[in-house]
Amino acid sequence: MSDIALLPQVEAFLRRDHGLFIDGHYVPSQSSQTLEVINPATGKVIATVIDAQAADIELAVASARHGFKQWSQTAPAVRGNVLLKLADLLEQNREELAQIETCQSGKIIQISRAFEVDQAAHFLRYYAGWATKISGQTLTPSLPSFAGERYTAFTLREPVGVVVGIVPWNFSTMIAIWKLASALVTGCSIIIKPSEFTPLTLLRIAELAVQAGLPAGVLNVLTGGGQVGKGLIEHPGTDKVSFTGSVPTGIAVGRAAMGAGLTRATLELGGKNAAAFLRDVPLETAVNGIIEAGFLHSGQICAAAERFFVHRSQINPVMEALAQRLSALNIGSPLDERTEFGPVTHRQHQAKLEGFFATARAENNTIIYGGQPMDRPGCYVEPTVILANSINDTLLTEETFGPIATFLPYDDEDELLALMNHTAGGLSASLWTNDLGKALRMVPAINAGTVWVNMHTLLDPAVPFGGNKSSGIGREFGNAFIEDYTELKSVMMRY
Structure with a gap:
C-alpha cells in the first residue's frame, strides 16, 4: 500500500x-x-x-x-x-x-x-x-x-x-x-x-x-x-x-x-440516530445498510446511525456477518486510494471513544467486534460492534460520534417504534424494509427531522435537513x- x-x-x-x-x-x-x-x-x-x-x-x-x-x-x-x-x-x-x-x-x-x-x-x-x-x-x-x-x-x-x-x-x-x-x-x-x-x-x-x-x-x-x-x-x-x-x-x-x-x-x-431493520430485509442488505448508516467516515457524521434495531430472530446472524465484513476492511492511510477505513480526526476524540469502550465493558455489554484503539501511529480505533443489554445502556443513550454500532433486538413493530423514539434527540432515522406500505405507515410515527427508507446519511440540497427535539x-x-x-x-x- x-x-x-x-x-x-x-x-x-x-x-x-x-x-x-x-x-x-x-x-x-x-x-x-x-x-x-x-x-x-x-x-x-x-x-x-x-x-x-x-x-x-x-x-x-x-x-x-x-x-x-x-x-x-x-x-x-x-x-x-x-x-x-x-x-x-x-x-x-x-x-x-x-x-x-x-x-x-x-x-x-x-x-x-x-x-x-x-x-x-x-x-x-x-x-x-x-x-x-x-x-x-x-x-x-x-x-x-x-x-x-x-x-x-x-x-x-x-x-x-x-x-x-x-x-x-x-x-x-x-x-x-x-x-x-x-x-x-x-x-x-x-x-x-x-x-x-x-x-x-x-x-x-x-x-x-x-x-x-x-x-x-x-x-x-x-x-x-x-x-x-x-x-x-x-x-x-x-x-x-x-x-x-x-x-x-x-x-x-x-x-x-x-x-x-x-x-x-x-x-x-x-443525536442518537436509529436504523431499524424489519424481518423481510435480507442479511446481505442489512449488513450493507449498517455499513452505510454507521461507518462512513468512521461514523463521524451527525446524521449517522449509532443505534441499530434488528428483529430478535435475526440479531445474531446480522452481527456475525457484520463482524466478518468489518474484519475484511482495508484500514490504512487516508491518502492511500485503496483504504476503506481511516483514523478519527483528533486525539481527544480517540480518547473519548476509548472511554466508551471502557463503559461498554463496565456495563457488561457484549463487544462482538473491535472495541480497542489500534496499535499504530495516529488516531485509529477499531470499527466496533456492541450488543447492549437494555435501551438505557450508555452506548444507546450518549452520542459517540464514531465507528461504534450498538445493537438491541426487538420483538414486534410497536416495540420497535418505541425503541427508535427513546432518545432526547431527533435528527435522523432510517427504516429498512421491502414492504412499502408498512414503511409509509411507520414513518409518521418516527420522531426525527429526516427519515430515510432503505438508505441512510445521504443528503440532497433540494430536501430540507434539520432536527427535532434536542x-x-x-x-x-x-x-x-x-x-x-x-x-x-x-x-x-x-x-
Missing part, C-alpha cells in the same frame, strides 16, 4: 504562514497566539494557524458590516453567478482541496473528493438558483373604507445582516459551504469560524471566493478556539449565528445568542433556509 503524492501546491500551502482572512485578503493577527494543525493519520504537525483574539474579531466584524452594505444591494443574478463561479473553481482545484482536507481531518481521499469538493460544488449550484427566486407576497387587507380609500399590502424578504457560521471538524468544507451559500445567496455577509482541528481548507476556499468575484468583506474567516465563536455571537455587530456541532455546545450557543439581543440562531446538532432549531436546504437568513418586512399602503 502506498500514499498518493501530495501536489506541489498542497505542500506549499501547508508551509504558508497562515493569516486570518479579513476584507478579502490575509492579515496578521493582533496576537502572537497560534494553534497547531495535526494530521490524525500520523500524529505530526502539518501547519500552524492563528488563534484569533478580541481585536481580530473587531476587525472581522467591521469588515463584514462594510461588505454587507455592498453585497445586500448587489443584483440577485450577480450573487448567483458568483456562487456558480465558485463552484467551478472548487472543481478546477478539486485534487488540491481534497488533499488538504485529508491531511487535516484524516478523511479518506475518496470521501474528500466526492463529498467535501464534488458535493460542495453541487450544493453551491443549487443555492445559486435561489438567488433570483427569493420573493414576498402581495396582499389585500380587509380594513374598512370610510371615505372611499383603499388599501394594499406586500411583504419583502430582506437579508438579516452579518452571519456567524461556526463549522465542525467532521465535514469542514461541505458544511461551511452550506452556511456560506445560504448567507451569500440571500444577500448577507458571513464570518466563518472553522474548527481549530480542521481550519485549512476553508482558508484556501476564501481565496477562491475572491477569485470568483466576491467583494472584499463579504466572506471572512477567523481561525481559533472556542473564544472566537463566543466573541462573534456576543458582538453587537453580528445578526445571526448558524452552528453545526454537538448538542451541549449547541445549547450553549443558543443561550449566548438569545442573551446577545435575541440574535437569530440556526442550530444543526447531533437535535436543533431550523432547517438547511430546500427553500427552508430562506426564512432563517432573511427578515420578513410588511408594507401596507392607503390610497
Whole structure:
C-alpha cells in the first residue's frame, strides 16, 4: 500500500504562514497566539494557524458590516453567478482541496473528493438558483373604507445582516459551504469560524471566493478556539449565528445568542440516530445498510446511525456477518486510494471513544467486534460492534460520534417504534424494509427531522435537513433556509 503524492501546491500551502482572512485578503493577527494543525493519520504537525483574539474579531466584524452594505444591494443574478463561479473553481482545484482536507481531518481521499469538493460544488449550484427566486407576497387587507380609500399590502424578504457560521471538524468544507451559500445567496455577509482541528481548507476556499468575484468583506474567516465563536455571537455587530456541532455546545450557543439581543440562531446538532431493520430485509442488505448508516467516515457524521434495531430472530446472524465484513476492511492511510477505513480526526476524540469502550465493558455489554484503539501511529480505533443489554445502556443513550454500532433486538413493530423514539434527540432515522406500505405507515410515527427508507446519511440540497427535539432549531436546504437568513418586512399602503 502506498500514499498518493501530495501536489506541489498542497505542500506549499501547508508551509504558508497562515493569516486570518479579513476584507478579502490575509492579515496578521493582533496576537502572537497560534494553534497547531495535526494530521490524525500520523500524529505530526502539518501547519500552524492563528488563534484569533478580541481585536481580530473587531476587525472581522467591521469588515463584514462594510461588505454587507455592498453585497445586500448587489443584483440577485450577480450573487448567483458568483456562487456558480465558485463552484467551478472548487472543481478546477478539486485534487488540491481534497488533499488538504485529508491531511487535516484524516478523511479518506475518496470521501474528500466526492463529498467535501464534488458535493460542495453541487450544493453551491443549487443555492445559486435561489438567488433570483427569493420573493414576498402581495396582499389585500380587509380594513374598512370610510371615505372611499383603499388599501394594499406586500411583504419583502430582506437579508438579516452579518452571519456567524461556526463549522465542525467532521465535514469542514461541505458544511461551511452550506452556511456560506445560504448567507451569500440571500444577500448577507458571513464570518466563518472553522474548527481549530480542521481550519485549512476553508482558508484556501476564501481565496477562491475572491477569485470568483466576491467583494472584499463579504466572506471572512477567523481561525481559533472556542473564544472566537463566543466573541462573534456576543458582538453587537453580528445578526445571526448558524452552528453545526454537538448538542451541549449547541445549547450553549443558543443561550449566548438569545442573551446577545435575541440574535437569530440556526442550530444543526447531533443525536442518537436509529436504523431499524424489519424481518423481510435480507442479511446481505442489512449488513450493507449498517455499513452505510454507521461507518462512513468512521461514523463521524451527525446524521449517522449509532443505534441499530434488528428483529430478535435475526440479531445474531446480522452481527456475525457484520463482524466478518468489518474484519475484511482495508484500514490504512487516508491518502492511500485503496483504504476503506481511516483514523478519527483528533486525539481527544480517540480518547473519548476509548472511554466508551471502557463503559461498554463496565456495563457488561457484549463487544462482538473491535472495541480497542489500534496499535499504530495516529488516531485509529477499531470499527466496533456492541450488543447492549437494555435501551438505557450508555452506548444507546450518549452520542459517540464514531465507528461504534450498538445493537438491541426487538420483538414486534410497536416495540420497535418505541425503541427508535427513546432518545432526547431527533435528527435522523432510517427504516429498512421491502414492504412499502408498512414503511409509509411507520414513518409518521418516527420522531426525527429526516427519515430515510432503505438508505441512510445521504443528503440532497433540494430536501430540507434539520432536527427535532434536542437535535436543533431550523432547517438547511430546500427553500427552508430562506426564512432563517432573511427578515420578513410588511408594507401596507392607503390610497
